[in-house]
Amino acid sequence: MHPLIEKLLKNGVAVTDGSWGTQMQSRGLKLGESPDSWNINHPDLVAEVAQQYLNAGSQVILTNTFSANRFVLEKFGIADQVEEINRKGVEVSKKAAQDRAAVFASIGPSGKLLVTNDVTEDALFQAYEVQAKAQAAAGADGIIIETMMDLNEAKVAVSAAKQTGLPVIACMVFDSGRDKDRTTMGNTTEEAVEAFTELGADVVGANCGQGIEGFIPICKRLRNATVLPIWMKPNAGFPEFEDGAVVYKTTAKEFAGYVPELISAGANFIGGCCGTDENFIIEIKKAVEKIKK
Amino acid sequence: MSQQAIDSLKDAVVNMKFNDSPELAEKCKSSGLSAVDILNKALLPALDVVGKLFKDGDYFLPDVLMSVKAYEGAYKLIDDELKAGSYKARGKILMGTVEGDIHEIGKNILLALCQGNGFEVEDLGINVSPATFLEKAKEIEPDIIGMSALLTTTMPVMQKVIELFAENGLRDEYKFIVGGSPVNQKFADQIGADGYGEDAQSGIELIKRITE
Numbered sequence: 001m002h003p004l005i006e007k008l009l010k011n012g013v014a015v016t017d018g019s020w021g022t023q024m025q026s027r028g029l030k031l032g033e034s035p036d037s038w039n040i041n042h043p044d045l046v047a048e049v050a051q052q053y054l055n056a057g058s059q060v061i062l063t064n065t066f067s068a069n070r071f072v073l074e075k076f077g078i079a080d081q082v083e084e085i086n087r088k089g090v091e092v093s094k095k096a097a098q099d100r101a102a103v104f105a106s107i108g109p110s111g112k113l114l115v116t117n118d119v120t121e122d123a124l125f126q127a128y129e130v131q132a133k134a135q136a137a138a139g140a141d142g143i144i145i146e147t148m149m150d151l152n153e154a155k156v157a158v159s160a161a162k163q164t165g166l167p168v169i170a171c172m173v174f175d176s177g178r179d180k181d182r183t184t185m186g187n188t189t190e191e192a193v194e195a196f197t198e199l200g201a202d203v204v205g206a207n208c209g210q211g212i213e214g215f216i217p218i219c220k221r222l223r224n225a226t227v228l229p230i231w232m233k234p235n236a237g238f239p240e241f242e243d244g245a246v247v248y249k250t251t252a253k254e255f256a257g258y259v260p261e262l263i264s265a266g267a268n269f270i271g272g273c274c275g276t277d278e279n280f281i282i283e284i285k286k287a288v289e290k291i292k293k
Numbered sequence: 294m295s296q297q298a299i300d301s302l303k304d305a306v307v308n309m310k311f312n313d314s315p316e317l318a319e320k321c322k323s324s325g326l327s328a329v330d331i332l333n334k335a336l337l338p339a340l341d342v343v344g345k346l347f348k349d350g351d352y353f354l355p356d357v358l359m360s361v362k363a364y365e366g367a368y369k370l371i372d373d374e375l376k377a378g379s380y381k382a383r384g385k386i387l388m389g390t391v392e393g394d395i396h397e398i399g400k401n402i403l404l405a406l407c408q409g410n411g412f413e414v415e416d417l418g419i420n421v422s423p424a425t426f427l428e429k430a431k432e433i434e435p436d437i438i439g440m441s442a443l444l445t446t447t448m449p450v451m452q453k454v455i456e457l458f459a460e461n462g463l464r465d466e467y468k469f470i471v472g473g474s475p476v477n478q479k480f481a482d483q484i485g486a487d488g489y490g491e492d493a494q495s496g497i498e499l500i501k502r503i504t505e
Contacts, residue, residue, distance in 0.1 A: 031447060072395070075419065111395065111396060115359075176353065177350040177353070178350030186352075186356070240477075240479065241480040241483050244452065246445035246448050275445075
């Protein structure tokens with residue numbers, strides 16, 4: 001096990017952070033504005049998001065770099081700022097964290113499909129390599145590949161991230177198929193574990209796609225397939241529309257009510273994805289501490 | 294002979310044999326089948342099977358895309374004959390990802406299925422403003438306007454699009470359908486959309502129902 005992962009799990013389950021996108025929207029991110037561009041334009045507000053998770057007790061926080069690859073940034077006309085956006089994103093989270101938490105730099109999907117030859121593996125690798133190198137150079141403690149729906153794309157991203165020598169967490173969205181236990185591309189948890197293990201991933205897991213109750217069977221299957229630590233970041237249920245805005249109905253307490261079961265299923269890192277905020281982290285933390293006692 | 298050719302072509306599309314489908318379409322033609330027969334007896338029923346497999350969770354996105362590729366390889370060989378004859382598109386679809394949203398994978402899959410199922414499609418791409426939807430609709434007069442969103446923050450734009458059409462007295466000229474990962478039937482009802490598709494297959498079934 002990587003020394004940093006070992007350190008984070010020394011006292012049992014580690015609590016991570018919640019969503020970032022919705023937090024920036026509540027701070028004025030406009031429709032159609034690149035969230036990642038805020039690392040340059042509004043670093044103070046991005047730092048607020050990091051800070052609220054640190055105050056809530058996160059032992060690991062991520063960075064505001066989820067879409068900071070050239071394929072997504074070029075849709076906003078800022079593909080030439082990949083390195084700067086990633087560097088600033090890491091710097092903001094690191095400055096906020098000090099030595100209170102580890103900072104894992106986020107890498108999300110490219111929005112391109114390998115299966116339709118929309119992009120080549122080489123082009124994807126180059127894009128992720130630029131992103132990962134910029135994150136490592138800026139001082140990230142590790143890298144997380146998250147919200148991936150295509151195992152082939154995830155493998156490319158993990159390979160690029162592993163080149164940095166940092167510990168790498170590899171996560172996918174399992175929300176498709178009869179039992180909502182496969183990725184959109186049909187990849188199973190077992191296939192993901194096998195591929196990520198072969199590439200040297202330090203942690204494997206799942207994020208987004210569905211609420212926490214749906215993560216329990218997924219976590220069990222991951223645990224049966226691997227001895228690697230498992231990362232779990234479920235959504236706050238499914239979004240609903242109210243008074244012209246979209247809201248998530250699962251409360252922090254309801255979410256945390258599933259934490260003991262998720263830990264029994266084998267989870268080592270627990271946080272939240274879409275619809276979760278610092279209150280979720282506070283409740284997760286309480287649930288985790290209670291079990292530790 | 295012609296039934297065998299039809300069955301082989303259908304099988305090739307269902308089983309993603311995109312290298313074989315053009316040759317099998319040629320065999321259908323040389324056995325005397327018309328382009329309309331090849332479309333209606335082999336290609337469209339094959340896509341229906343693919344759609345069902347996808348909906349049931351037996352096929353996943355890559356399977357659907359490869360089947361569509363097999364379909365397209367065969368369709369190219371009958372396209373000219375179809376266009377020269379009395380065959381008409383089943384309807385016209387205008388589609389786009391709403392303003393503020395740059396995600397297009399789901400929309401593009403539905404577009405491919407629409408084309409595969411004989412619909413004429415106009416793709417507005419990503420980040421499409423309500424005004425652009427209105428302008429293009431006036432120009433091409435589609436039967437259906439499809440809106441896609443992956444982000445919860447951009448879903449409300451779908452409502453704005455429908456409202457803009459209503460303000461211009463054009464709400465009832467078109468059917469509005471919505472889709473995308475965070476979208477659901479309840480949301481579609483709340484914003485006054487005419488339909489919601491949970492996935493690309495549900496979307497194409499919805500489009501077929503509306504245009505029938």
